[in-house]
Amino acid sequence: MRDVPVGNGSLLVTFDEKYRIRDIYYPYVGQENHTEGFAFRFGVWVDGTFSWISDDGWQRTLKYLPETLVTDVHLINEELELEIISQDTVANHDNLFLRYLAVSNLSDSERDVRLFFHQDFRIYEHEVGDTAFFDPETHSIVHYKKDRYFLMNTEPLFDHFATGRKDFQDKEGT
Numbered sequence: 001m002r003d004v005p006v007g008n009g010s011l012l013v014t015f016d017e018k019y020r021i022r023d024i025y026y027p028y029v030g031q032e033n034h035t036e037g038f039a040f041r042f043g044v045w046v047d048g049t050f051s052w053i054s055d056d057g058w059q060r061t062l063k064y065l066p067e068t069l070v071t072d073v074h075l076i077n078e079e080l081e082l083e084i085i086s087q088d089t090v091a092n093h094d095n096l097f098l099r100y101l102a103v104s105n106l107s108d109s110e111r112d113v114r115l116f117f118h119q120d121f122r123i124y125e126h127e128v129g130d131t132a133f134f135d136p137e138t139h140s141i142v143h144y145k146k147d148r149y150f151l152m153n154t155e156p157l158f159d160h161f162a163t164g165r166k167d168f169q170d171k172e173g174t
Contacts, residue, residue: 003062004071006088011095013088018054019062019073024121026095026148034148036122043116044103046080050116053077053084081107120166123148132163 002014002022007029014023021040023033043052051057053075061074065087075084083104090097105111121130123145132143140153141161 004064004073004088006069006071006090006097008090008092008095011090011097013090013097015062015071015088017060017062018058019060019075019086020054024097024150032148033125034121034123034150036125036127038120038122040120041116041118043118044077044080044082044084045112045114045116046082047111049080051077051080076106078106081105082113117152117154119143119150119152121150123150127166134161134163 001017003017005012005014007013007025009029010027012023012025012029013021016022016039019042022035022037024035025031025033039054041052041054043050053060057077057079059076059078063072064070065072069089071086071088073086073088075086076082083106085102085104087100088098101115103113103115105113119141121143123130123143129145130143131145132141134140135142135151138151138153139157140151141163143150143152
Protein backbone atom coordinates (compact mmCIF):
# COMPACT_ATOMS: atom_id res chain seq x y z
CA MET A 1 0.00 0.00 0.00
CA ARG A 2 1.23 3.50 -0.83
CA ASP A 3 0.37 6.39 1.49
CA VAL A 4 0.60 10.16 0.94
CA PRO A 5 1.95 10.31 -2.63
CA VAL A 6 3.34 13.63 -3.87
CA GLY A 7 3.80 14.57 -7.51
CA ASN A 8 3.44 17.07 -10.32
CA GLY A 9 2.50 15.10 -13.44
CA SER A 10 6.01 14.04 -14.45
CA LEU A 11 7.57 13.22 -11.06
CA LEU A 12 5.69 11.06 -8.54
CA VAL A 13 7.12 9.98 -5.18
CA THR A 14 5.20 7.49 -3.03
CA PHE A 15 5.67 6.27 0.54
CA ASP A 16 4.63 3.08 2.28
CA GLU A 17 2.86 2.89 5.64
CA LYS A 18 6.23 3.05 7.45
CA TYR A 19 7.19 6.28 5.65
CA ARG A 20 9.80 4.75 3.38
CA ILE A 21 10.03 6.09 -0.16
CA ARG A 22 8.94 3.16 -2.32
CA ASP A 23 8.39 4.58 -5.80
CA ILE A 24 9.97 7.37 -7.83
CA TYR A 25 8.35 7.70 -11.23
CA TYR A 26 10.02 10.01 -13.74
CA PRO A 27 9.50 11.40 -16.40
CA TYR A 28 6.14 9.64 -16.86
CA VAL A 29 3.92 8.80 -13.90
CA GLY A 30 3.33 5.04 -13.98
CA GLN A 31 6.39 4.35 -16.13
CA GLU A 32 10.09 4.22 -15.27
CA ASN A 33 9.86 3.45 -11.57
CA HIS A 34 13.44 4.17 -10.54
CA THR A 35 13.13 2.21 -7.28
CA GLU A 36 11.20 -0.83 -8.55
CA GLY A 37 9.47 -0.69 -5.15
CA PHE A 38 12.69 -1.14 -3.14
CA ALA A 39 12.68 1.05 -0.03
CA PHE A 40 14.68 4.23 0.49
CA ARG A 41 15.23 4.36 4.24
CA PHE A 42 15.59 7.19 6.70
CA GLY A 43 17.19 6.67 10.11
CA VAL A 44 18.42 8.42 13.21
CA TRP A 45 21.40 7.93 15.48
CA VAL A 46 20.97 9.27 19.01
CA ASP A 47 23.87 9.10 21.46
CA GLY A 48 25.18 5.82 20.03
CA THR A 49 21.81 4.16 19.32
CA PHE A 50 20.61 3.79 15.72
CA SER A 51 17.07 3.24 14.47
CA TRP A 52 15.43 3.27 11.05
CA ILE A 53 12.15 5.17 11.28
CA SER A 54 10.51 2.06 9.83
CA ASP A 55 11.48 0.06 12.95
CA ASP A 56 8.76 -1.05 15.37
CA GLY A 57 9.68 1.51 18.06
CA TRP A 58 8.28 4.40 16.00
CA GLN A 59 4.75 5.78 16.11
CA ARG A 60 3.87 7.22 12.71
CA THR A 61 1.08 9.52 11.55
CA LEU A 62 1.04 10.13 7.80
CA LYS A 63 -1.34 12.71 6.35
CA TYR A 64 -1.36 15.91 4.29
CA LEU A 65 -1.34 19.51 5.44
CA PRO A 66 -4.91 20.83 4.93
CA GLU A 67 -5.82 21.53 1.29
CA THR A 68 -2.30 20.84 -0.03
CA LEU A 69 -0.20 18.12 -1.59
CA VAL A 70 2.37 18.55 1.18
CA THR A 71 2.76 15.66 3.60
CA ASP A 72 2.42 16.20 7.33
CA VAL A 73 4.25 13.28 8.93
CA HIS A 74 4.73 12.92 12.69
CA LEU A 75 7.23 10.36 13.99
CA ILE A 76 7.74 9.66 17.69
CA ASN A 77 10.10 7.19 19.34
CA GLU A 78 9.51 7.12 23.10
CA GLU A 79 12.56 4.95 23.80
CA LEU A 80 14.85 7.36 21.94
CA GLU A 81 12.90 10.34 23.32
CA LEU A 82 12.75 11.88 19.87
CA GLU A 83 10.05 13.46 17.71
CA ILE A 84 10.39 14.24 14.01
CA ILE A 85 7.97 16.28 11.95
CA SER A 86 8.46 15.91 8.22
CA GLN A 87 6.88 17.64 5.25
CA ASP A 88 7.39 16.42 1.68
CA THR A 89 6.29 17.82 -1.65
CA VAL A 90 7.15 17.89 -5.33
CA ALA A 91 7.46 21.37 -6.85
CA ASN A 92 4.64 22.29 -9.22
CA HIS A 93 6.69 23.37 -12.22
CA ASP A 94 10.08 21.76 -11.55
CA ASN A 95 10.96 18.12 -11.01
CA LEU A 96 12.17 18.64 -7.44
CA PHE A 97 11.29 16.45 -4.47
CA LEU A 98 11.64 18.55 -1.31
CA ARG A 99 11.67 17.42 2.32
CA TYR A 100 11.61 19.57 5.46
CA LEU A 101 12.51 17.98 8.81
CA ALA A 102 12.12 19.31 12.34
CA VAL A 103 13.72 17.14 15.02
CA SER A 104 12.72 17.62 18.67
CA ASN A 105 14.64 16.24 21.62
CA LEU A 106 12.06 15.01 24.18
CA SER A 107 14.79 14.33 26.75
CA ASP A 108 15.84 16.77 29.46
CA SER A 109 19.49 16.48 28.47
CA GLU A 110 21.46 17.73 25.47
CA ARG A 111 22.05 14.96 22.93
CA ASP A 112 23.95 14.12 19.77
CA VAL A 113 21.43 13.39 16.99
CA ARG A 114 22.40 12.42 13.44
CA LEU A 115 20.15 11.76 10.45
CA PHE A 116 20.79 9.05 7.85
CA PHE A 117 19.30 8.87 4.35
CA HIS A 118 19.62 5.68 2.30
CA GLN A 119 18.84 5.46 -1.41
CA ASP A 120 18.49 2.22 -3.37
CA PHE A 121 17.95 3.30 -6.96
CA ARG A 122 17.03 0.95 -9.78
CA ILE A 123 17.32 3.57 -12.50
CA TYR A 124 15.40 2.65 -15.65
CA GLU A 125 13.83 -0.15 -13.58
CA HIS A 126 17.07 -2.15 -13.51
CA GLU A 127 19.75 -2.42 -10.80
CA VAL A 128 22.69 -3.06 -13.14
CA GLY A 129 24.77 -0.04 -14.07
CA ASP A 130 23.55 2.44 -11.46
CA THR A 131 26.35 4.83 -10.54
CA ALA A 132 26.70 7.29 -7.66
CA PHE A 133 29.33 9.92 -6.96
CA PHE A 134 29.95 12.90 -4.72
CA ASP A 135 29.88 16.23 -6.56
CA PRO A 136 31.96 18.76 -4.58
CA GLU A 137 30.59 21.73 -6.54
CA THR A 138 26.99 21.11 -5.40
CA HIS A 139 27.98 19.14 -2.27
CA SER A 140 25.61 16.43 -3.45
CA ILE A 141 25.41 12.74 -4.14
CA VAL A 142 24.44 12.19 -7.78
CA HIS A 143 22.92 8.88 -8.88
CA TYR A 144 22.82 8.30 -12.63
CA LYS A 145 22.48 5.91 -15.50
CA LYS A 146 22.46 6.88 -19.15
CA ASP A 147 20.47 10.15 -19.29
CA ARG A 148 18.69 9.95 -15.90
CA TYR A 149 20.31 11.91 -13.06
CA PHE A 150 19.09 12.20 -9.45
CA LEU A 151 20.85 14.74 -7.23
CA MET A 152 20.56 14.36 -3.44
CA ASN A 153 21.66 17.07 -1.03
CA THR A 154 20.73 18.65 2.28
CA GLU A 155 20.69 22.00 4.03
CA PRO A 156 22.60 22.20 6.28
CA LEU A 157 25.15 20.32 4.20
CA PHE A 158 25.82 16.70 5.10
CA ASP A 159 29.27 15.99 6.47
CA HIS A 160 29.54 12.21 5.91
CA PHE A 161 28.49 9.95 3.06
CA ALA A 162 29.17 6.56 1.55
CA THR A 163 28.52 5.05 -1.86
CA GLY A 164 29.21 1.52 -2.94
CA ARG A 165 27.97 -1.77 -4.30
CA LYS A 166 24.65 -3.28 -3.33
CA ASP A 167 23.34 -6.83 -3.45
CA PHE A 168 26.86 -8.16 -3.97
CA GLN A 169 28.02 -11.46 -2.40
CA ASP A 170 25.04 -11.46 0.02
CA LYS A 171 25.88 -7.95 1.26
CA GLU A 172 23.15 -5.36 1.80
CA GLY A 173 25.29 -2.44 0.66
CA THR A 174 27.80 0.13 1.81
